[in-house]
Amino acid sequence: MTSTSFAPAPQVRARALTGFDELVIRYGGDPDDLLQKAGIRPELMNEPDAPLEHARVVQLFEQAAECLRMADFGLQLADIQGIDVLGPVAAMARSEPTVGEALDTVHRHMAYISSSAEMVVDHDARPGQAAILFALNLPGEIRHRQKSELSYAIALRLLKLLAPGWDTKDWELHFSHDHGLPANEYPQRFGCRVVLGQATEGLYFPRTLLDQTIDSADPSLARQIEKYVSHIVRRYPLDLSMQVHALLEQQLVSGKCTLPNIAQQLMMSPRSLQRRLKQQETTFDEIADGLRRQRAENLLCHSDQTLESVCSLIGYTEASTFNRACRRWFGQTPLAFRKAFRNTSGNTAASAAMQ
Template identity: 70%
Template sequence: MSLRATPPKLLGMTTSTSSRVRARALMGFADLVNQCGGDPSDLLHELNISPALLEQPDASLEHAQVVRLFERAAERLEVSDFGLQLAQIQDTDALGPVAVIALNAACVGEALDAIHRHMAYISTSAEAVIDPDARPSQAALFYSLNLPIDIPHRQKSELSYAIALRLLRLLAPEQDSTDWEVHFKHEQGLPLDEYRQRLGCRVKLGQKAEGLYFPRELLDQTINTADPVLAGEVEPYVSHIVRRFPLDLAMQVRTLLEQQLVSGNCTLPRIAQQLMMSPRTLQRRLKQQGSSFDEIADTLRRERAEDLLRNSNKPLESVWGLIGYTEASTFNRACRRWFGQTPLAFRKALRNTGGASLVS
């Protein structure tokens, strides 16, 4: 068992909204909204989320969009426990095949560690970490969305911890969970006795860090129904999905381009082949994430060109070669588009301003 002890204070919100999550996070959303008398399509369109994603669980969208969607739904429908109700629909299915790996681990600690290891399947920045020594005789599961602090996230947090509780009870059905404790950051929510009734354990609001606390001995609890063979079969499948349907495909493309830019052969077909998909599929999936191959390559070349022109004395012939161009005319046209002037004029201007960037 390999548990990662991370203090909750390190799991604070970041300032980035670029985190992505699988569309599986929308499971049950339309059904619940309909049950509450709302129109799921209207809510999805308000947050610029395509309704088609409801049928594409392995597609991705911005995590912040999902968080805002759940908050908007709770407000519009006047359903303050929207996240808790959605948790009853999603259950552990929200974790997809990662739940299968966890449920078939040798013990509870290994199950939680498996979820931590496979978070790349679920989200690009959310974290689920276990601290076996969170409090005397208690361990804790800390799940952090890692989104800007100004994005309200009560519904998503309550949804996530309700699912975590459900998973732990499935892993150790004979354990008494009434003395477990869930901490939430939000100060306003349901009455505490209602939380206890709904979640089956104690709840504290207005805490510095969110987490689920339980007896440390639970980590060593054997999972009697585990099937190690099944877990071993599912692990490669999850890795395959992460590779074929990456949450942040644009970053994977950029990384491959960075490694091979100098070769001058960083074409769409070549990169698509390395990602084991057709050029058409790569373009389609990049478009779904609001990007394109040409956009990524152009941005990378612009950044490299500006850095080389500012910080090196390399001749211009070397500069355009280092960013993957084979002709001076192509480089000159690109610099006029990027910087509004020729590469030579741009280099001189940078030196006249002490190297400060001249472009936004």
């Protein structure tokens, strides 16, 4: 009998769906139907900073490609989105002095775009070459060709915009998938060599590109935009449910774990906090209840705390409330649950000793 920890699903901002409805309609599909089948509320299309489960967005792109019979769905979506899909991070990157500093800016502010995806710049990826490496950090069973091709198409577009005079024919793009578009079509679409079936995905380019100055550089503007992005990340964090969980965990015993108190600490109104948590498909009560259940299970099974102490340590003031919660969580009273666990553990240990 083990306890499960709270682990909200990785999130991405709803701006990742920019152009989705336009592209689907262009090919005769129903965007609302596809969104609903993927478990995404269509109205979130109008809230670019709202959080969406990253895996659902990735699966949505794969399902749309299959439904519309578009092998290049991700690439066509990249054509519509451009670097604008990066939001203010793109403007910040264009204001940096060099390409290397611009890419470092994108790397440092990936938390604005996604709570799990990473973009790393390897300055010594190969002799004379640097590389942009994306890690979507999704469960292995989730197909992600469309999202992967879209991400690298955007990265390539950003580099071309930052350094417009560079010839990309000698650049090289590696993908982990071993099939997709016809092999001869990839170089035409990306403007560089494309290699499929690789262990590591990445966009390889001359290391000297990192030192290329940017014509639109404006460091003071970059810092202003950075302040704005930091404000957005604080006000509209993608991992809000985890922040609520952390605050509850710190104060569970204090008796201050109420929605108004936690909302105040996050500088939100209770109504705004509930609305934002609903966007992440959870509620304040669900997070608090899950945390109490986890802590109660650990204390009942793995400590000698009295039942009264356990009740207090999970933030309850009344034994009757604790008893009702345990019946709901475990189907029995706290004492019966503890005895059942110890009997099971004792029998397992005895069996092992006899072998």
